[in-house]
Amino acid sequence: MNTREFHPRAVDTVNQTAREQATEFSSHILEDRVWLDIEESRELYELHTAIEQAYDVGRKRDEKRGGRDALSTVAQTSADHMSEHVDTVVLEIVAEAVADAIDHVEDDRGFYGDGAATDAIDEARQWLDDHPRVCDRLGIDVEGDREQVEA
Secondary structure (H helix, E strand, O other): OOOOOOOHHHHHHHHHHHHHHHOOOOOHHHHHHHHHHHHOOHHHHHHHHHHHHHHHHHHHHHHHHOOOOHHHHHHHHHHHHHHHOHHHHHHHHHHHHHHHHHHHHHHOHHHHOHHHHHHHHHHHHHHHHHOHHHHHHHOOOHHHHHHHHHO
């Protein structure tokens, strides 16, 4: 994805988030999938760009006025509120990446090797089991995926 249209700090933040989320997985298959899906999320870049722009508006307004006023407070508050919801978007991206990886890895088990494929699927299932709220919100059927893979 070409990231030139996004705020530079947003790009740095998305890259850092991708690295942090991906390295939570021991399976290289999942690590690569999560990293790529986060870095390819236009929604995440746009969200972080909006946050950074709101912070910039507040800072510039503060500098121009020599202190806080209503607009700079609203800009800061807006950025703070959006920031509070970034983790939700990140969890959704990770959940979709992990759920998709189960199907992908099962379909290409020969490519990955049985050991790596089994490890990735087991880790993916565990992650999904540990995050039931996001799975419910996204309609990810963890049990259905498990039955389909085991069949």
